[in-house]
Amino acid sequence: MRINKQKNNQNFKALSQVAKPLGQFYNANATIPTLVIETGVTLGRAHEAKKRGGTPEAIDRLVEQGISAIVWIYGVKFLKNIGDFLGKKFLNIKDLNFDIGFDELRNPTKYIDKKALGFKASNILISTAIATYFIGSILPKMNNAILDKILKKNKKEEETEKTTLKPTSFDDFKNKTKKNNLSFTSLFSTVVNGAHILENNSAARLLITDTGVIAGRFHNAPNKYRKIEGLFRDIASIYFYLLATSHIVFGLNKISKNTDINPKTLEKTLEMISQKIKENPDMKVEDFLSQATKKVDDISKAALDELFKGKKVISVDDFIKTFPELSKKAKDMATMQYIENGNGVLSYQQALDTLSNSWTSEAGFLKETLKYATGKEIDSKTCFVSSRELNKVRKSIDSFIENLSEPLKQHGKLDFDFIENYANKTLKKSFGFNIVGTAISMYALGILIPKIQYAITRKLTNENKFHTEKE
Secondary structure, three states: OOOOOOHHHOOOOOOOOOHHHHHHHHOOOOOHHHHHHHHHHHHHHHHHHHHHHHHHHHHHHHHHHHHHHHHHHHHHHHHHHHHHHHHHHHOOOOOOOOOOOOOOOOOHHHHOOHHHHHHHHHHHHHHHHHHHHHHHHHHHHHHHHHHHHHHHHHHHHHHHHHHOOOOOOHHHHHHHHHOOOOOHHHHHHHHHHHHHHHHOOOOOOHHHHHHHHHHHHHHHOOOHHHHHHHHHHHHHHHHHHHOHHHHHHHHHHHHHOOOOOOHHHHHHHHHHHHHHHHHOOOOOHHHHHHHHOOOOOHHHHHHHHHHOOOOOEEEHHHHHHHOHHHHHHHHHHHOOOOOEOOEOEEEHHHHHHHHOOOHHHOHHHHHHHHHHHHOOOOOOOOOOOOHHHHHHHHHHHHHHHHHHHHHHHHHOOOOHHHHHHHHHHHHHHHHHHHHHHHHHHHHHHHHHHHHHHHHHHHHHHOOOOOOOOOO
16 A cells, blocks of 8 residues: 655654653653652651551651652752862872763773763762761661650650640540640751752762662661561662662553653654655555564574574674675664774674665764764763663664554554654653553652561551651
8 A cells, every 4th residue: 555645744843742742751860750759659658657556657758758759859960070170180190071980882981081080980989978878877876866856845845735734625635735846847948958968968879779778778777676676678679769669660561562662762752753764655564564673584583693602792893794785784883882992893783774674774964863862872882881771772763663563564554644643652661661650660669668668567566556766
């Protein structure tokens, strides 16, 4: 079936409005998803704490969870910026704008001044150590001190109430004792102000400081019941902080045959498809799908597997010796990373793409897409993006085309509007799945885990109370 030439002469314009917020879930440095989940967790845990131990325990949760969340999200970067400033000012280090990660394809550390490299690595390690010590040791002590002050104030007010000489009726006494003289709102404001101060002195992120934080909190808990509660809470939380959301999203995408693709990657893919359709207005659906993602034949793949036997990368020269007809494309593909002294190398995925002549394996398209999706100059000698991350982006492109194939066949014609609408549905599903995954993680972290930890304490003590006594 032929396509409508006029309709398919349109250029791709823009993705759905969900593309921008969805992109936050694909950006490892984005703070908004973490801020949202930590806000929910903090409020949830404070709510559960208030139900058991009243305002004192709720304050205890707000102080520890709230301040920890803020320094997890913002602190390391702040500390690192301070260190960078000091290094430039007092050690005469001119440039710290480089990456220090490395793998088989990219190793910016080879091209960095050793003094600058050593300073940057030390700065990161010191920031991490400060963050771990602060959240694991200093914050629990501060929290315990605040709690002691609240409890002493409550106790003093209760004693004053009992010893007052003013005669009162029993009903008046009941009404007075129901009043909570401690202003929850004012204490919450104090917590927020304290969090702001602490944010500008030390920092940590949960991913970096888990072990030290758990050990520090366990050591500084005032009694064995709080130690058990904290240990269970922190260990049980790791999965829901680090993996649960991505596992839920993966499962929902699998069930619905939806593509997990970065909106930026999809944007470049649609631009490419739009251009190819304009260049080939008489193309059929079957031809489009064949051209978009071609498979490598078994003989070529077997030869490639032999070249990579025991290796993660091979030289362009070795590839060309086996596949001389692909000399130009192999050299173009190698430019996706910095080429040292003219000696280009290829990863296995890059070599596969060199063997394929599909639209999605064109070196120029891939290079532009990978740069845009990661926000990194992937061919710069001072840049590091892991091959694993780039391969994930690369495979998501083919996954989108493969998931598109059946709906497009059913549609019966090569219609770019249809493809664009399908792409936007893909993003909307992904956004919804990420919201569901985040909500489930928030519920588990903020409600379910506290309920279980309190149940453990009830089982051990036969009391449903906040244990504030010190051992």
